[in-house]
Amino acid sequence: MRVVGIIAEYNPFHKGHEYQIRYAREILGADYIVIAMSGDFVQRGAPALMEKHLRAEMALLGGADLILEMPVQTVTASAEGFAAGGVSLLDGLGVVDELCFGSECGDTETLMNIAQILVKEPFEYRKLLQQNLRTGMSFPAARSSALIRYMREKATSAHNTFGVSSEHIELILSSPNNILGIEYCKALLRLNSRILPHALLRKGSGYHDTDFSLLSDEEFPSASGIRSLMKKSEGTVQSADLSRLIPSASLPGFLDSLKKGAWLSDSALDLPLHYKLLLESEETLKMYPELSDARIRRILKSRNQYEGFSQFADLLKTRDITRSAICRSLVRIFLDQKTKAPGHIPYARVLGFQKNSAPLLSQIKKNSSIPLITKAADASAILDETALRLFNETCAASSLYEMLLCHKTGQPFIHEMKKPLRII
Template sequence: MKVVGIIAEYNPFHRGHEYQIRYAKETLGADYVVIAMSGDFVQRGAPALMEKHVRAEMALLGGADLVLEMPVQTATASAEGFATGGVSLLDGLGVIDELCFGSECGDTEILMDVAEILVKEPSEYRNLLQQNLRAGMSFPAARSSALIGYIQKKIASGLNTLGTSSEHIELVLSSPNNILGIEYCKALLRLNSRIIPHALLRKGSGYHDTDFSLLSDEKFPSASGIRNLMKKSEKAGQSADFSRLIPSASISGFLDSLEKGAWLSDSALDLPLHYKLLLESEETLQMYPDLSDALIRRILKSRNQYEGFSQFADLLKTRDITRSAICRSLVRIFLNQKTKAPGHIPYARVLGFRKSNAPLLSQIKKNSSIPLITKAADASSILDENALQLFHETCEASNLYEMLLCHKTGLPFIHEMKKPLRII
């Protein structure tokens, strides 16, 4: 039995994601595909477009066999924390053979080579990194520059082992999916995991492109582009055609949520985040992980100028901290999330599965080093104290998401502990 894992957000699930699952089965020979998916808040620092069970069902209808939820602390972490948590979750199952992830270069070997440099941190690279940080660069920019400088020195001395130019490495490091792919490779190396990485060449429209007129069977939409199209359509009071963007097998749930207005954008946080920020002080803000003293001072200094989530994130942005990092920090404040993203995910919570995957579940139960949770009510009896805290914080975040969704739609509130699995 061969099992391929995918780490995803499916925000929303679209044709490119369906292609990746099909590739895992048809080209990589997977008997089963297991998804580690973000829950109701996502890595760019925002509420998910649609509720996690809806997105899980779309993935199952699109070919996935099992969808597991990443804890909210992992789902809203930096690229490194997100990748570390996702890989840890899949590795803990004891059945995953390969990790398939999209990248702009599609070159697994180069991504692994770069990951090895970052894991081993040679002294020459580390010195360059520290110089860049002292110069005021943000960490992503400082790391990219240090890597390029390190490789240039190796090329100049004739010791370059990457078999590629510094210009090519610079191009690789300028693309978001390549960067995330490197983080996956780093996590696999640090865990000494038996899982083999596989970079799939990403075929898609531009990251923010909403002009889908040129899409073909070999070119897929971006999730960001679909979200932007939804916002533009809502603002214009017009409906958009999503039939070419969302797989036909999965589109019913998407359209149902769209018809009910059961989807959220960043603006859903405008009012509740403002309220939460007004309650904070320097002492309480220092309790949140990854909030620098500089960002804390800017938040306190600028909060009287708050107009909305996106506007405030723009206001806080500086040269040495990225907007996405600010958005993640603001989301953690909204969620009152003071637990750092764990390096090890101590449980696997099932959001949905296919009835036909009984052999897969049987193998997971036999080989997994972490408990499998199929009923939320069972968590308190099978998790230790630390794992239970992660689980409860994730459930609390989902209840806040549900509150926002119900406020928008007028639909009745359903507590996280009472939401059923999606079974196909």
């Protein structure tokens, strides 16, 4: 049995994701494909476009065999924490042979070489990184600059083992999916995992592209572009336009949610986040992990200027911190999330699976080092105290998401514990 794992958000699931699953099946020879997926909040610091069970169903219809939910603490972490959590979850199953991830370069060897530097942190690299941070650079920018200088110096030495130009390294480090791919490789190295990385070359739109008119049949949209299209059109996108972006098997569920207005953008947090911020004090804000004293002061000083989630994130942004990091902080405050992202995910919660994947589930139950949860109500009997806290916080976040969705659509509230698995 050959099993390929994918770490994804499917926000939303589109034709590029379908292509990746097909590639894992046809080129990598996967008998089964397991997805570690974000739940109702996502890593860029926002509610997911559509709820997690629908996104899981769309992925199953698009060819995946098993969808597992990553805890909310993982998906609201930095790229490093997100990748470490996803890799930990797949590794804990004991059956995954290969991790397939999209990247702008498709160069697994170079991504692994960079990851090894970041894991080992040679003295020369650490020195360059600290010099950059002292100038006020954001951590991602400081790290990128230090890596480029370090690898350039090594490339000109007699001991060059990289085989690529510094210009190529600079291009790799300026692309978001390459950066995430490096984090996946780092996580695999730190776990000494048996899972092999495989970088798949992305085709089509760039991460932030919103113009799909020039896409050929061999190119794919970006999830970010689809979200922007939804927000600009206020959900009135024509089904004919979406048929070019969303796989045909997954499209009906997407269109049904669109018709019901059952989708969210970050503007859904405008009012509830403002309310939550007004309840906070310096003492309570210090309880949130990774929230620096400087950011706390900035939040408290600026909250009377609050107009909305997006506007406030722009207001808080500084030269040394990315906007995505600000958004993640605000989402964690909204969710009252005071637990650090776990380096190790201690359970695997199933959101959905294919009926014919019974042999895969049997192998996971036989080989997994972490419990498999197929019924949310069973968690309290299966998990230890630490794992149960992570699980309950994730369920609480999904209940808040459901609240926002019900407020928008007028649909009845369904508690997280009562939502059924999606079985295809």
